Amino acid sequence: MKVKCEICNRDFKDQDGLDQHNSSKHPVAVKTTVNTKKIKNWIIGLVVLGLIVGFIWWAMVSISADSELCKTAPVTEINIGSHQNVKLHIHSNLKIMIDGVEQQIPANIGVLPGIMRPLHTHDLDNKIHIEGLCPREFALGEFFSVWGKAFNSTCIFDKCTDSGELKMYVNGKESSEFEKLILRDDQIIVIEYKSK
DSSP states (O other): OOEEOTTTOOEESSHHHHHHHHHHHOHHHHHHHHHHHHHHHHHHHHHHHHHHHHHHHHHHHHHHHHHHHHHHSOGGGOOOOSSTTOSEEEEEEEEEEETTEEEOOOTTTTEETTEEOSEEOOSSSOEEEEEESSOOOOBHHHHHHHHTOOBSSSEETTEETTSEEEEEEETTEEESOGGGOBOOTTOEEEEEEEEO
16 A cells, blocks of 8 residues: 655655655654644544533523423413423313303313413313423413413403302312412312302
């Protein structure tokens, strides 16, 4: 296998012959080439190390920001995407009675193509699914926000206390928390409105 001197273009039968030639005829050039290669290797190593450190920093900042956003963003702006990677997954049961008639809670509240809110329904079973990408408390009023319906201590839908009486029961006991009620696993929530 022939090798060529890059400085004077002479051919040599092997690498040993080229090395001997370079050390006797071009010692300064060979030393400079070796030093240049070392410098290039150091620069490449530092750039790669900088990229690795930068990526790790970016990942940590992103995770921290996502975590804070998960804990503070309005429920109507959070998309959990699917049931994968959730850190919270509980269910509450909600029954709404208006003048003795049970109101149907629709399926797929908070579920749209490509979007799933942390508070949503799947079926016509009165079950609120409470799911999150981080541990967090959600209030009953937030579910109504996702649903796009009014609910607070004075109104359920368009029925308000100026024309009737509104009560809420949690696990069989009357509650005055209304929209501020923190949703817990296996709660049974009954909202009753009776016209005057």
